[in-house]
Amino acid sequence: MSQQISRREFLRGLGASVIAGTGIPLARASGTADLASADPLRLVFYTDVHAREEWDTPEALAMAADAINAQGADIIIGGGDLITDGFQSSAASVASRWDTYMSFHNALRGEVHTAIGNHDLVAAIPEDGSAPAEDPRAEYRKRLGVDRTYYAFDTHGYHFMILDSIQVLGGRHKYQGLVDAQQLAWIREDLAAVPAERPIVVALHIPLVTGLYQMTEGATEAAPAGRVVVNNRDVIQLFENHNLQLVLQGHLHVSEMLHWGSTRFITGGALSGRWWRGPWHGTDAGFAVVTLSDGQIGWEYVTYGWKARRPRNA
Numbered sequence: 107m108s109q110q111i112s113r114r115e116f117l118r119g120l121g122a123s124v125i126a127g128t129g130i131p132l133a134r135a136s137g138t139a140d141l142a143s144a145d146p147l148r149l150v151f152y153t154d155v156h157a158r159e160e161w162d163t164p165e166a167l168a169m170a171a172d173a174i175n176a177q178g179a180d181i182i183i184g185g186g187d188l189i190t191d192g193f194q195s196s197a198a199s200v201a202s203r204w205d206t207y208m209s210f211h212n213a214l215r216g217e218v219h220t221a222i223g224n225h226d227l228v229a230a231i232p233e234d235g236s237a238p239a240e241d242p243r244a245e246y247r248k249r250l251g252v253d254r255t256y257y258a259f260d261t262h263g264y265h266f267m268i269l270d271s272i273q274v275l276g277g278r279h280k281y282q283g284l285v286d287a288q289q290l291a292w293i294r295e296d297l298a299a300v301p302a303e304r305p306i307v308v309a310l311h312i313p314l315v316t317g318l319y320q321m322t323e324g325a326t327e328a329a330p331a332g333r334v335v336v337n338n339r340d341v342i343q344l345f346e347n348h349n350l351q352l353v354l355q356g357h358l359h360v361s362e363m364l365h366w367g368s369t370r371f372i373t374g375g376a377l378s379g380r381w382w383r384g385p386w387h388g389t390d391a392g393f394a395v396v397t398l399s400d401g402q403i404g405w406e407y408v409t410y411g412w413k414a415r416r417p418r419n420a
């Protein structure tokens with residue numbers, strides 16, 4: 107599987123700060139002697155679906171749902187970009203994409219939570235001359251049945267936090283990755299009630315950290331503001347006295363894991379691969395499967411056998 111090769115290459119490139127996913131004791135790798143025990147947790151993280159109707163995409167999504175269900179996960183997390191191009195489109199023009207996404211979503215068995223992606227904002231900055239939405243997150247909340255695009259919950263002994271990492275800017279850059287002040291205050295408040303030893307999993311669309319730009323463009327290249335959360339340190343520092351074990355991130359369509367302190371940052375590839383054109387930087391259409399158990403983490407990227415049908419020029 108090409109993913110194995112790219113992961114090995116990635117490991118070779120970044121050395122000690124990155125680990126392969128399987129069976130590495132968290133305690134030994136992190137130097138933390140006493141990690142809280144929680145129930146074993148098997149988690150599927152799928153991201154960057156980019157639902158639409160062209161190129162037999164609904165058929166691909168039906169295959170993906172079957173493959174995800176076959177994993178028998180305790181919990182399924184979606185990482186955003188559930189649909190294609192909501193950001194610059196009118197609500198009417200992306201309604202069928204939401205329908206396509208929700209068919210996939212409703213085919214998933216078990217507990218499913220999703221983070222919002224930049225493509226999931228609807229009519230933030232429409233390009234067809236129609237008026238911008240008063241609240242570009244409203245359609246997402248309605249479709250997913252959530253009151254807010256960031257929230258927390260507990261399951262299997264873990265504390266989960268879903269974050270909203272999109273800030274609409276307008277202008278040339280359209281948006282950037284940001285966890286805004288209101289959310290930072292909420293995270294602080296939420297964590298105050300979370301015991302220090304309870305393992306925490308965070309999911310958000312735009313990564314807090316990635317090695318993508320160093321691997322593809324050069325060691326001194328910074329990630330652009332639209333590709334990472336610009337105030338990542340403000341976010342990460344809030345977890346300083348807590349047991350943040352795992353951060354699930356999307357947006358970049360590559361599969362990677364970075365290990366810093368006792369936290370693993372996993373960028374979960376893309377269910378759509380290279381936006382339905384095949385692999386992107388060696389990561390084909392697929393999803394991540396993560397197991398957390400007795401201080402050990404297992405991680406693999408699973409492809410679901412989709413052969414891209416999007417023409418090269420489309």
Ligand SMILES: [Fe+2]
Nearest residue numbers: 154187357358
């Ligand atoms: Fe995406």
